[in-house]
Amino acid sequence: MNYRHAFHAGGFGDCVKHALLVWMLGALTRKAAPLFVLDTHAGAGAYDLGGGPAERTGEWRGGIGRLLEGTPEVLGDYVGLVRRLGLYPGSPMLARALLRPGDRMACCELHPDEYAQLRRRFGRDPQVGVHHRDAWEALGALLPPTEKRGLVLIDPPFEAPDEFDRLLAGLRAGYARFRAGVFAAWYPIKHRAPVRGFLTGMAESGIRDVLTAEIWLREPVDPAQLNGSGLLVVNPPFRFAEAAAAILSALLDRLGRGEAGAGTALIRLADE
Numbered sequence: 001m002n003y004r005h006a007f008h009a010g011g012f013g014d015c016v017k018h019a020l021l022v023w024m025l026g027a028l029t030r031k032a033a034p035l036f037v038l039d040t041h042a043g044a045g046a047y048d049l050g051g052g053p054a055e056r057t058g059e060w061r062g063g064i065g066r067l068l069e070g071t072p073e074v075l076g077d078y079v080g081l082v083r084r085l086g087l088y089p090g091s092p093m094l095a096r097a098l099l100r101p102g103d104r105m106a107c108c109e110l111h112p113d114e115y116a117q118l119r120r121r122f123g124r125d126p127q128v129g130v131h132h133r134d135a136w137e138a139l140g141a142l143l144p145p146t147e148k149r150g151l152v153l154i155d156p157p158f159e160a161p162d163e164f165d166r167l168l169a170g171l172r173a174g175y176a177r178f179r180a181g182v183f184a185a186w187y188p189i190k191h192r193a194p195v196r197g198f199l200t201g202m203a204e205s206g207i208r209d210v211l212t213a214e215i216w217l218r219e220p221v222d223p224a225q226l227n228g229s230g231l232l233v234v235n236p237p238f239r240f241a242e243a244a245a246a247i248l249s250a251l252l253d254r255l256g257r258g259e260a261g262a263g264t265a266l267i268r269l270a271d272e
């Protein structure tokens with residue numbers, strides 16, 4: 001396990017995932033019934049952009065750095081949380097900030113150092129369970145939640161060559177246990193072929209009500225670069241497609257550099 005999210009925190013991929021996550025949690029917390037959030041690959045929880053790994057890559061400057069300089073209205077909730085929370089908040093901190101008193105969250109992280117940081121952040125929080133456990137195993141063990149309503153974020157590091165296959169298998173396993181759950185899975189778009197294979201597998205999986213939101217900064221032809229990113233959502237909250245289209249367009253406007261092949265798309269892979 002070599003991947004450390006601190007090098008990428010606040011970069012383009014995080015902005016896409018986190019802006020859409022914040023919108024979805026906002027939508028789900030409008031209903032009074034308690035909500036469960038499972039963050040299967042939680043990372044450290046928060047990152048210092050001013051020093052260490054984040055400063056070394058500088059990825060955040062082309063991501064959240066630009067959004068902080070000028071924030072489109074549709075990204076206001078996400079960027080507002082980033083401003084309020086100080087350190088760049090990872091998915092667990094963003095989700096925690098949006099939970100209400102009756103809601104609950106479970107975070108899983110396998111890397112010992114990241115897990116230790118998560119534990120320091122949330123160890124005493126009665127609404128948050130911090131688990132040093134494998135994400136794929138947790139999808140079986142922690143679902144379905146007693147609340148019967150929930151959002152499951154699956155955000156693997158994509159360092160293993162078979163990560164798209166594992167993601168597809170994880171989505172199938174999680175959905176089999178929790179059909180009503182909202183599942184959100186982030187994926188990188190470096191080159192089209194592996195993404196196409198994953199989306200075809202999803203379309204053929206029998207999982208209902210699936211949308212994917214994609215954004216490319218440039219034509220995805222160089223597999224060495226993060227050319228785009230996607231968030232696949234099962235059982236998207238009401239009006240997700242309209243909101244995601246507006247969020248992606250604002251992100252491309254702020255983070256794009258006018259390169260050839262840049263664009264956004266909302267793709268329906270399976271009907272309700």
Ligand SMILES: C[S@@+](CC[C@H](N)C(=O)[O-])C[C@H]1O[C@@H](n2cnc3c(N)ncnc32)[C@H](O)[C@@H]1O
Nearest residue numbers: 005041042043090091109110111134135155157
């Ligand atoms: C992309 S990062 C997560 C970032 C986080 N979700 C966020 O948005 O702030 C992926 C994390 O998954 C962890 N990880 C990798 N394989 C895992 C596994 N099988 N189970 C749990 N965590 C894993 C890595 O250590 C890394 O911290």
